[in-house]
Amino acid sequence: MGTFIIEGGHQLKGDIQPQGAKNEALQILCAVLLTDQPVEINNVPDIIDVNKLIDLLNHLGVKVTKNGPESYTFQADKVDLDFLQSEEYKTLGRGLRGSIMLVGPLLARFGKGYIPRPGGDKIGRRRLDTHFEGFIKLGAKFRYNREEYFYGVEADELNGAYMLLDEASVTGTANIVMAAVLAKGATTIYNAACEPYLQQLCNMLVRMGAKIDGIGSNLLKIEGVKKLKGTTHTILPDMIEIGSWIGLAAMTRSEITIKNVKYDELGVIPATFRKLGITIERQGDDIFIPAHNDGYEIQNYIDGSILTIADAPWPGFTPDLLSIVLVVATQARGSVLIHQKMFESRLFFVDKLIDMGAKIILCDPHRASVIGHDFKSKLKATTMTSPDIRAGISLLIAALSAKGTSTIHNIEQIDRGYQNIDTRLRRIGAKITRLGNDKS
Template identity: 75%
Template sequence: MFKEKASSLRGAIMLMGPLLARYGKCYIPKPGGDKIGRRRLDTHFQGLLELGADFTYCQETKFYSIKAKKLSGTKILLEEASVTGTANIIVAAVLAKGKTTIYNAACEPYIQQLCGMLNRMGAKISGVGSNLLHIEGVYALNGTKHKLLPDMIEVGSWVGLAAMTKSELTIKNVNWDQLGVIPRVFRKIGITLEKQNDDIIIPAHNDGYQIQSNIEGSIQTISDAPWPGFTPDLLSVILVTATQARGSVLIHQKMFESRLFFVDKLIDMGAKIILCDPHRATVIGHNFKYNLRGTVLTSPDIRAGISLLIAALSAKGESIIHNIEQIDRGYERIIERLQKINAEISRVRKD
């Protein structure tokens, strides 16, 4: 049962650092998750190896094994600023003996809140918010209270949904200070966002929205980048929202080679999209002169799934979306919450 559940979830990899630090060993099946291209785990393992762990992989059972009699602080230079890789290494390093430095560390708000929580538990982490972390190992951690950050990806998804359906929507308690460039990027494609205390108000875009050009007049390009750049998890939402804008935009997904393939479904719905290659797509907006058409869809991953759901809610006619388990993994009680804002949506159980 453990193997089946852990191998179906990408997040299972996050058990490695804590289990290694607490018990000196961890056995975990090769994790699953969204099919969006190659998602290597080298950063996780390399960092833990440099702290003194031994690693093996059994090809027959597809189980990872990582052990350490003791963890020792060291200097670590990450090959990529992996968020989950950085988190695993941090959790192991806070209980390692001596000082650890992590260079090219991810510095997303998720990492910042993890470091803040660990420091309240007795860890000694400095450099929080930068890509250079200094960790002085401690013998043990204490308990604490912690409040999770709002999900910035969910916040952005609701912004796209409001714009595409010409709905006025208020998103409560978004933690503006931790949204980074997300509001700015939505404004680049013409979406109006108003700040009221810690809420976002999206007015009804009854007159549509205009994609901005670059300063010199060239076509707008929106691409992903490590924090504080634009998160790749919202590129799919930006892409689908742009299908009803005035103007054109080039979407450049740099990280995963399969994440833009869902645009074929949007094209079937009537969107004007040119898939240039696995990483780039040009969107020519309809300016709401033509509605997308309802159709039968399949969710390939969490972010593409919510984007197809946004498209379906704005489309003319009925749409059916299969494999919604993908959407459920990233958006808790999504059907019930959409129904509360008068979306015509229901879940159909398979016999």
């Protein structure tokens, strides 16, 4: 188990470049299975979850060529379908939440898709019903081995269908879209997720020869085609990492420029941080955060009532940044209610912040009330363990702002979503040391 040792209380300064988007990469990598032709993917983040998926594709027989530090070419012309029934596949698949999105492409192209119950963050129930209900409507037969927690779908032929999704699941929508592009006839998906990363997937599939209308909306119409071709695709910068750096700059009162952010794809993220009183300056396609030496003040609603920040499907505020917002609020002037609607266990990390001196009332598994210190009382260093990716980065930000030296264990959770984070933070002045694993 790896560990970070963090000497907090230092102002940082400099430029930081966001990595490629983790959540987009997991979708795009699965989509290479839809064609036997080469697919080049650029801006691929070097993080544990993505590397695990690339390794899994390699085990499936996909040819993987590394063109450079963040560029790969994949060719799925000789997929080993027998591997899907192996114990090794079951073991590898369990270790990665994103492995569920292998099922749609495998089903569409080969008529069968299997997956063990995926692992990933321990943030509450993350059901798979939306995925499999969509496959069933396209004509697949579903089976589930309860003893091995092993899912399977099979079909001699997929046929287009109308479906109203029970939730706007991003991975569920992506999986169904990847199955439908090779189905016979027309598919209509209503209440589809429409995140920029899903738009990226759809636009990539169109370049491969798919016919998809309504990209960017919650109503997708797909006309199935017989075959897809290869393409080249570049992954967007990671909006969650961009939000993390905004929060880091505010909490450490640092002057930081976040480079090449694809600002127009960030939705309400900048506006949400501005509601916390954070100054965000757009400079071309960069974001400049000045040093908040006088602190930052949370805006109330027009009628004077306390601000609530809640997550919602796109174009609402992403749940992956609520933990960052919560940490940033601990040093603001004013109060805010954080409402995590989509996952019931994501706020449980606040006990670590309370140990550090934060004023937080955990109302229930979904809501936390935060009363800011206005930097009049610094958070205190402590020893903690990262429970998941987003809580982990939030605790790291808290430690970098705290007085004294903190220790964070289980940093593999952070490495799952953030590329060489300690190296990149040291470049802008952070005092952070890695112990116990070989990441650098």
